[in-house]
Amino acid sequence: MHPLILVAVFVVCTVVGYFIISNVPSLLHTPLMSGMNALSGVTIVGAIASTGIAYLSDDGLWAQVFGVLAIILAAINVFGGFGITHRMLRMFNKKK
Amino acid sequence: MNWYQLVLSILLSLAVIGGISMMSKVKTAVKGNLLSALAMLVGVVATIAFSGVLSAWTIYVAIIIGALIGSLMARKAQMIQMPQLVALFNGLGGGASALVGVMTYMEWGMTQAPEYPVFVNFTAMLAIAVGMITLIGSLVAAGKLARIIDGRPKVYPAHSLWTMCLLLLSVAGIVVGTIYGGNIWIALATVLLTGCFGFMFAIRVGGADMPITISLLNSLSGVAGAIAGMAISDIFLVAVGGIVGASGLLLTQIMCRAMNRSLMSILLGGAVKKKTVAPSQKAKTAVAAQVSSTRDGATIFDENTDFEKLLEQLNDMEVKQLLDAIEALTKEVAGLREQLAQGVTAAPAVANTKEEKTPASVLSKAKDVIIVPGYGMALAQAQHAVKQLADKLEYRGANVRFAIHPVAGRMPGHMNVLLAEADIPYEKLYEMQAINDDFKNTDAVVVIGANDVLNPAANTAEGTPIYGMPVLAVADAPEVIVCNFDLKPGYAGVENPLYKREKGVYLCLGDAKETLMKLTNEIQ
Numbered sequence: 185m186h187p188l189i190l191v192a193v194f195v196v197c198t199v200v201g202y203f204i205i206s207n208v209p210s211l212l213h214t215p216l217m218s219g220m221n222a223l224s225g226v227t228i229v230g231a232i233a234s235t236g237i238a239y240l241s242d243d244g245l246w247a248q249v250f251g252v253l254a255i256i257l258a259a260i261n262v263f264g265g266f267g268i269t270h271r272m273l274r275m276f277n278k279k280k
Numbered sequence: 281m282n283w284y285q286l287v288l289s290i291l292l293s294l295a296v297i298g299g300i301s302m303m304s305k306v307k308t309a310v311k312g313n314l315l316s317a318l319a320m321l322v323g324v325v326a327t328i329a330f331s332g333v334l335s336a337w338t339i340y341v342a343i344i345i346g347a348l349i350g351s352l353m354a355r356k357a358q359m360i361q362m363p364q365l366v367a368l369f370n371g372l373g374g375g376a377s378a379l380v381g382v383m384t385y386m387e388w389g390m391t392q393a394p395e396y397p398v399f400v401n402f403t404a405m406l407a408i409a410v411g412m413i414t415l416i417g418s419l420v421a422a423g424k425l426a427r428i429i430d431g432r433p434k435v436y437p438a439h440s441l442w443t444m445c446l447l448l449l450s451v452a453g454i455v456v457g458t459i460y461g462g463n464i465w466i467a468l469a470t471v472l473l474t475g476c477f478g479f480m481f482a483i484r485v486g487g488a489d490m491p492i493t494i495s496l497l498n499s500l501s502g503v504a505g506a507i508a509g510m511a512i513s514d515i516f517l518v519a520v521g522g523i524v525g526a527s528g529l530l531l532t533q534i535m536c537r538a539m540n541r542s543l544m545s546i547l548l549g550g551a552v553k554k555k556t557v558a559p560s561q562k563a564k565t566a567v568a569a570q571v572s573s574t575r576d577g578a579t580i581f582d583e584n585t586d587f588e589k590l591l592e593q594l595n596d597m598e599v600k601q602l603l604d605a606i607e608a609l610t611k612e613v614a615g616l617r618e619q620l621a622q623g624v625t626a627a628p629a630v631a632n633t634k635e636e637k638t639p640a641s642v643l644s645k646a647k648d649v650i651i652v653p654g655y656g657m658a659l660a661q662a663q664h665a666v667k668q669l670a671d672k673l674e675y676r677g678a679n680v681r682f683a684i685h686p687v688a689g690r691m692p693g694h695m696n697v698l699l700a701e702a703d704i705p706y707e708k709l710y711e712m713q714a715i716n717d718d719f720k721n722t723d724a725v726v727v728i729g730a731n732d733v734l735n736p737a738a739n740t741a742e743g744t745p746i747y748g749m750p751v752l753a754v755a756d757a758p759e760v761i762v763c764n765f766d767l768k769p770g771y772a773g774v775e776n777p778l779y780k781r782e783k784g785v786y787l788c789l790g791d792a793k794e795t796l797m798k799l800t801n802e803i804q
Contacts, residue, residue, distance in 0.1 A: 185513040187399040193515055194506050197522030200297060205527040208304040210686055210711055213531060213693030216303055217498055218366050219313050220527050223296065224373040224501040226320060226520040228343075229327045230380045230512050234389030235342070236333020246464075247388035252342040254379035259346020260353070261373035266317040267354030268365060273310045275359075275700040 215272045222265025228258035285330055286515065288322075293519035295319035300523065306706055323516050359701045360658045363690040364425035367418045367494050370501045374414025377504035381407030382467050384511040385457060397461060403511035405457040408467065409450055409474040410504040416478030418497045424482075425490055425690060433486035446477040481547065489546045491691045492535045496543070499528020531692055538686035540748040639761045639786040640802035646723035646759070648679045650715065652752055653699065655689050656729020656765060660792035663702035666728060669800045670704065676803070678723075682708050683715045683752050685733035712752055720756040727754060727762045729792050731770030737777055744774045759784045763795045 208216050235251025296319045302312025357365050383389055385404035394400040423429040453470035485493045506521025536543055670680045688695040696709055734754040738746040755778050769775050788795040
């Protein structure tokens with residue numbers, strides 16, 4: 185894909201993100217941050233693709249070591265992040 | 281990339297955006313979070329399917345290990361540990377982006393040679409840099425918050441010089457890596473250099489500025505993911521990374537405004553500022569000690585006074601502070617004289633009025649109460665005791681509200697989560713701007729483990745770290761009950777003049793949980 189498209193997507197999403205977040209009240213800032221945090225683990229998608237292809241095309245042991253480590257770290261980020269956000273948000277809604 | 285992959289990426293990005301905007305209301309927030317998580321899950325499954333890596337067993341093992349560790353940590357964590365947990369998770373995400381950067385730079389896991397090798401090399405190196413800064417910076421921040429390492433700002437000799445050198449070397453590493461692709465030593469050297477830079481930058485930030493650092497690092501981890509996405513040309517990654525990056529930046533801005541500090545002063549000047557404040561603070565307390573000694577003895581200076589030492593201390597003070605100290609001294613002397621003039625008869629009268637009004641009696645009569653919780657409440661694990669107090673007051677017909685300062689706690693919105701944990705309904709939690717005007721009309725204010733966020737000195741004490749910070753107008757309230765552990769200055773190191781107010785301030789010192797329970801029992 186052309187680099188310019190990628191950069192453009194990044195810029196657009198940055199602006200969109202900025203406006204959405206400014207609507208969130210400070211009451212919910214901690215869950216929001218931890219939810220964002222979970223989303224930053226989206227890099228797991230890249231790690232999976234790279235590691236999988238490296239495995240199938242025999243790029244060697246080091247590629248697997250780096251790749252598996254990357255997936256583990258990202259998975260902790262994703263599962264931990266969404267899990268804790270869910271727990272927090274449920275507390276706010278406990279009564280209802 | 282096929283067109284259906286592109287469409288799916290766009291749909292998933294929209295789902296994430298929808299999920300986040302649903303998090304702006306308490307009622308829809310749970311669903312919003314689940315929607316984001318679902319989008320992520322679909323993204324992972326689609327990636328496995330579309331890149332044809334179904335048969336690579338190593339990825340499944342890695343996902344399962346990570347998922348187990350992550351879920352376990354999320355389940356076990358207490359709400360007071362939230363800041364360090366978010367910092368830790370955040371760092372791991374950054375680390376993963378850095379590793380993806382290394383793999384892409386080494387052209388591991390690529391089906392064909394990249395179409396734009398310079399762009400790929402550059403973004404891969406940049407992903408390594410931003411990812412490593414996030415990883416090491418977050419680990420340091422998490423360590424500080426968890427008190428594994430010293431929480432105070434730490435400045436090494438020639439700190440700025442070292443930081444600058446590391447930054448320049450890191451940039452050099454990125455440039456060299458962009459030109460010469462596929463060299464593992466360049467990649468590892470950059471990993472090391474940027475990691476050291478992350479350490480130097482995070483170690484000099486102090487505990488009170490931690491909320492801002494965490495949200496900045498949160499932003500960086502998003503940016504790292506987006507850059508890694510550019511390196512492997514994955515639109516979904518770029519989009520989500522961009523959103524996270526922007527949100528972190530916005531939160532950082534909000535926090536900075538709430539604390540009346542600029543981002544640069546936190547990253548660069550935080551420790552330096554404290555240093556210049558320290559000696560005059562010392563001198564101030566010395567003078568204060570001198571002043572208080574006059575209460576017991578009749579004379580201000582006796583033969584034991586070390587004039588040379590006092591002079592030395594006075595020399596350390598700036599002119600303005602010196603004037604303040606002199607003013608305090610004169611006031612003290614005038615007060616003493618007045619007391620002498622009034623004679624002994626005045627003393628029992630004072631005691632009588634004090635007997636009539638106790639914190640419990642004030643609260644028993646109050647019809648409108650505002651509770652101001654701070655991080656000290658969380659440290660004392662007093663959330664449930666607070667809830668009991670609020671329940672009792674409400675049962676007696678009082679209107680109870682909670683005033684939350686934007687930087688109460690250790691991360692944005694931390695206090696709300698802690699109170700929600702104790703079943704306090706979120707409708708009763710008010711932001712500072714919404715409630716600040718009501719302090720003067722309320723009957724009583726109960727302060728629990730909070731200090732800097734209500735220190736009226738923030739409006740007057742020029743040159744102190746909190747000067748200019750918007751604070752809760754607790755000082756306007758007629759009756760203030762302070763349930764703090766002690767009267768020591770808070771994190772900012774500025775004394776709170778409210779504690780010395782003569783009328784309507786009741787100090788209940790000690791463990792907040794015990795004082796609150798006692799107070800609740802005494803209310804009739």
